[in-house]
Amino acid sequence: xxxxxxxxxxxxxxxxxxxxxxxxxxxxxxxxxxxxxxxxxxxxxxxxxxxxxxxxxxxxxxxxxxxxxxxxxxxxxxxxxxxxxxxxxxxxxxxxxxxxxxxxxxxxxxxxxxxxxxxxxxxxxxxxxxxxxxxxxxxxxxxxxxxxxxxxxxxxxxxxxxxxxxxxxxxxxxxxxxxxxxxxxxxxxxxxxxxxxxxxxxxxxxxxxxxxxxxxxxxxxxxxxxxxxxxxxxxxxxxxxxxxxxxxxxxxxxxxxxxxxxxxxxxxxxxxxxxxxxxxxxxxxxxxxxxxxxxxxxxxxxxxxxxxxxxxxxxxxxxxxxxxxxxxxxxxxxxxxxxxxxxx
Ligand code: AMP
Ligand code: MG
Numbered sequence: 339x340x341x342x343x344x345x346x347x348x349x350x351x352x353x354x355x356x357x358x359x360x361x362x363x364x365x366x367x368x369x370x371x372x373x374x375x376x377x378x379x380x381x382x383x384x385x386x387x388x389x390x391x392x393x394x395x396x397x398x399x400x401x402x403x404x405x406x407x408x409x410x411x412x413x414x415x416x417x418x419x420x421x422x423x424x425x426x427x428x429x430x431x432x433x434x435x436x437x438x439x440x441x442x443x444x445x446x447x448x449x450x451x452x453x454x455x456x457x458x459x460x461x462x463x464x465x466x467x468x469x470x471x472x473x474x475x476x477x478x479x480x481x482x483x484x485x486x487x488x489x490x491x492x493x494x495x496x497x498x499x500x501x502x503x504x505x506x507x508x509x510x511x512x513x514x515x516x517x518x519x520x521x522x523x524x525x526x527x528x529x530x531x532x533x534x535x536x537x538x539x540x541x542x543x544x545x546x547x548x549x550x551x552x553x554x555x556x557x558x559x560x561x562x563x564x565x566x567x568x569x570x571x572x573x574x575x576x577x578x579x580x581x582x583x584x585x586x587x588x589x590x591x592x593x594x595x596x597x598x599x600x601x602x603x604x605x606x607x608x609x610x611x612x613x614x615x616x617x618x619x620x621x622x623x624x625x626x627x628x629x630x631x632x633x634x635x636x637x638x639x640x641x642x643x644x645x646x647x648x649x650x651x652x653x654x655x656x657x658x659x660x661x662x663x664x665x666x667x668x669x670x671x672x673x674x675x676x677x678x679x680x681x682x
Pocket of ligand 1: 398399400401436448451453454455477478479516517519530
């Protein structure tokens with residue numbers, strides 16, 4: 339099949355994309371987090387095609403994207419008051435809520451769960467497509483399963499050219515890491531995945547937040563976890579990644595002592611000079627952590643293309659958006675972290 343490459347600014351793009359969705363096809367859509375691979379989330383056959391195109395395990399549920407907060411009433415029941423407060427404050431935006439699913443939501447979409455993940459993305463053309471199609475869009479990140487997420491339309495083309503009906507190009511994603519996921523189906527709200535909406539921001543609205551263990555540690559393949567996606571090897575480039583933590587000096591000492599011909603360093607722009615002799619690749623500025631989240635996946639993809647075998651990576655510290663960057667880099671590294679302070 340020929341994959342249509344549609345510009346978000348071109349006339350008729352939203353109508354064409356919505357038509358494909360209504361016909362049960364797959365359209366890659368831009369959002370502020372990452373590009374998603376979208377289909378009619380209420381159509382079992384269309385949703386099944388997302389899993390096939392991505393090579394995604396069947397028990398890894400999808401997020402339903404809606405155009406307006408009030409749409410959650412069509413998809414969810416027993417909606418707590420806290421969900422409305424979060425929607426009011428953070429939607430449209432990079433926050434996904436897990437809520438009890440109504441029967442209208444197919445089990446294919448929820449990976450067999452009785453709950454469903456919903457989000458209202460902060461992207462004008464994608465919300466327009468959802469409105470025109472008249473259905474929620476099931477859309478996981480548009481990467482081939484296990485590969486770094488797609489933050490540009492070109493990344494999607496690379497992974498899916500000839501395998502999906504269309505890609506809507508709206509430039510590079512602003513946030514660059516997938517949405518924050520909060521589960522509101524238990525007594526206490528639970529953070530299942532960190533993202534652009536920070537734990538601090540959630541706490542301010544909710545007054546309470548449990549951080550799921552899958553956020554901070556490697557989860558076993560056969561483990562029962564709240565967010566099934568967390569147990570799969572995610573964001574994994576082909577090369578081995580070793581995170582080197584510690585002060586700038588300590589990390590530089592460790593990396594320079596261990597660096598071998600053919601290795602590379604993934605670092606902050608502020609460190610490019612320091613690693614000039616170690617084939618450095620910067621993914622953003624340490625002092626502006628949003629540039630690190632925006633640049634991480636593109637950098638991981640670039641490393642994949644260069645065919646190298648080992649990368650020493652620098653990771654921002656602290657909370658806020660840095661927390662999401664740590665989570666994605668930790669996963670890419672399989673939680674292989676060296677403390678340079680202790681090693682020196
Ligand atoms: P992706 O869109 O590729 O970021 O994947 C969606 C993420 O949302 C995965 O990590 C899923 O495990 C998670 N997710 C989707 N639905 C649910 C749900 N009902 N309960 C918990 N996690 C969910
Ligand atoms: Mg994904």
